[in-house]
Amino acid sequence: MNKTLVLSARLENLESFLAHVRSFASGCGVDVNLLIPVELSLEEVLVNVISYAYSKEEPGTIEVGCSWDSQQNLTIQVGDCGGAFDPLAKPDPDTSLSLEERCIGGLGILLTKKMMDQVSYERSQGKNILTMVKQYPVL
Amino acid sequence: MHIEHEIRQNIDIVILKGRIDALSAPGVNQEIESVLDGGRDKMLIDFKKLEYISSAGLRVLLIVAKKMRAVQGRLVICDLSEKVDEIFDVSGFKAIFDICATQEEALSKFV
Numbered sequence: 333m334n335k336t337l338v339l340s341a342r343l344e345n346l347e348s349f350l351a352h353v354r355s356f357a358s359g360c361g362v363d364v365n366l367l368i369p370v371e372l373s374l375e376e377v378l379v380n381v382i383s384y385a386y387s388k389e390e391p392g393t394i395e396v397g398c399s400w401d402s403q404q405n406l407t408i409q410v411g412d413c414g415g416a417f418d419p420l421a422k423p424d425p426d427t428s429l430s431l432e433e434r435c436i437g438g439l440g441i442l443l444t445k446k447m448m449d450q451v452s453y454e455r456s457q458g459k460n461i462l463t464m465v466k467q468y469p470v471l
Numbered sequence: 472m473h474i475e476h477e478i479r480q481n482i483d484i485v486i487l488k489g490r491i492d493a494l495s496a497p498g499v500n501q502e503i504e505s506v507l508d509g510g511r512d513k514m515l516i517d518f519k520k521l522e523y524i525s526s527a528g529l530r531v532l533l534i535v536a537k538k539m540r541a542v543q544g545r546l547v548i549c550d551l552s553e554k555v556d557e558i559f560d561v562s563g564f565k566a567i568f569d570i571c572a573t574q575e576e577a578l579s580k581f582v
Contacts, residue, residue, distance in 0.1 A: 346494060368523060368554050375525045379493045427563025431540055436533055439562050440526040446561045 336397040341382045349396045356398040369447035376440035385414025410462045418453045474502045482513045488520040491528035500531040512544030519550040549577035
């Protein structure tokens, strides 16, 4: 099963993208209460794309695809047509620093890496594609 | 509304509600800052009614903690759900925040 939603890269579309994934996952039999790690990861990735992929004057589109396989893997793909950018390449923030030393921000992608079972990036046909996989136990 | 605010024993109790995401976080930040701007230096943030927090919300908490530290105030948070606890763990926030299981326990820290 595979379902894709394409909308413009605006913060006000965040909830529509999340609802798309929630509805897809619940259709596959995933308990929506177990979706928080996926929602969180998707939000972090989308906010990054919305903030940096396009110019403010001309926001492009984002596509969010969901798929489900026989191994109970929920796979989410986020695609944009902005300049090549690998969000996974940036070093993780140091989470052992004291309050005084901690920088505001930079936690989003770290949370994504930790909450999902697999995260990967590819640049293909002029698009940035971030793929995230979360495995759900057999119901 | 994502916040309830009350003052008890001269402590500002801020109860976070619902979902704090990239859309709602700026409003939450503004509301908490307006409390801090009044020169208040004792704050308890209660997570009991919080369903979801993303890095945008964590950012607000970090800002509040830094401001509180700057005025040598006290910030205690309480009642984290299992999911939020995990997010705090991954973020390294458990080491920098004073966290209590219940509001009663948190209030006792201000005595």
